[in-house]
Structures are given as structure tokens and as C-alpha cells.
Amino acid sequence: MPRVAYNDSALTVWQGSDALQFIDGLSSNKMIDMVEGEMRQTVFTSSQAKIIDLATVFHMGAFLAVHSHHSQLTELLNHVSPRILNQDVSINDATSRNQFCIEYECSNSKIGSFESVEGITHGYVGEGYSLLIASIDVECICEDDIKFFHEWRIQNEVPWNKHEIHQKNHPLSAGLAHLVHPSKGCYIGQEVLARMISRGRQGKKFVRIKNGDVDDKFVTTHGEKYSLAIVREPRQ
Incomplete structure (x- = not known):
């Protein structure tokens, strides 16, 4: 199966007894019921429901490993850090110690989970692709041409960061409606999306x-x- 480097990746470690609830209160998907061994994506949104970043959360048991995007990491941390207040949450950047790939054209039967194979963590994001994370001292070859990956995305209608998933868009218009939980309680941007x-x-x-x-x-x-395009809905 082809692999392509995921160069705009960031990995942060979220620890503390309130970490999962904290993410749940700041993002669009229901996260509070996650259990160890589960992986789930969610979208951090602004008060105007614009995308701050798409995050993939790995529940590691004692901590949460959160994959996001390096180009938006500063803005994400500036968004969440002042809101920690007295909650038991700490966030540490582990990006420099890891490498990241996307494996695609694969058949995933364990979507929403992850496992380690020869030192590489495989996060089964969707039916056709996985997020791979490995320490920099582990061999993880990602040699495929990015243009072939984008052609695959187009064929399968998979939105991507800095293309469809952009800070000028909201999750519903960026192909991320499945990450906006329909009955979740209040979070930043929820009122706009619910409307x-x-x-x-x-x-x-x-x-x-x-x-x-x-x-x-x-x-x-x-x-x-x-x-792939994001177009205006016709007036009714």
C-alpha cells in the first residue's frame, strides 16, 4: 500500500484527569466517552465556528496523544491554553521526536482504533487510509508522490488540511459534517453550527x-x- 509523508504534522501529549473532558468542551465531536485503545477525530472551532484545526486523538490510557497540524499548532495552543484555568490538564509538544505518514488505498476493518506494528502506530482513520506515527529512530518509509495521493483523495472525496480543511471554512462546508456530533452539548462554535x-x-x-x-x-x-471544490449552495 502506498505511503506519503505527512509533513505538516504536530503531536502533542495531553495529560491530567480533565484532559478528555477539556477536549470535549472545545471541539465538535463527542469525545468524553472515549476509552483506551480508541482513536477519534474532532474539530476545534472558533466562536464563529470556523476551523482552528482538525485533531486526531489517540487514547493511550494514562494520556492522550493528539495529532494536529504544525502550521496551526501555535493558534491551537493559543486557543486552548488560556481555557485550562484550574483544570487538571497539561499539554506538551512531542512533534520533533516523531515522524508521520499517510498510508492509503487500504482496507481498514478497525476504523476508530489503533495498533502498533513494528514500532509504528497505525491509526485507522477511514475505510481507505490510516495515519502512521513513529519515533524518529524507527524506519518508516514514505516515498509515494503527493500528487498520486491527492488524485486518490479526489476520487474518494477525502478533504485535507490547507485544501478543504481551512480556517476560512466551517466543518460542515469542508466535508467534516461527520465530526459534528448531532446531539452533543455546548462547545465553542456549537450554536452557529446547530443553527x-x-x-x-x-x-x-x-x-x-x-x-x-x-x-x-x-x-x-x-x-x-x-x-474538489467548496461551492456556494444555490439560493432557495
């Missing part, structure tokens, strides 16, 4: 289009024949 869902209107939507079908300014990932 969009209740009205059945989100302003924009994530689509796969044939090249030339929409104005190029709406295209988020360019492919050879098809592309």
Missing part, C-alpha cells in the same frame, strides 16, 4: 466536480480530470 443544521443551510458545500464545471476560485484540490 446551520436546524435551518438546513450551511452557505457552502464540499463537492467533487469535473474540471471546468465551476470557477477555478472555488477549487480546493486540482486533479487531472476531476477536482
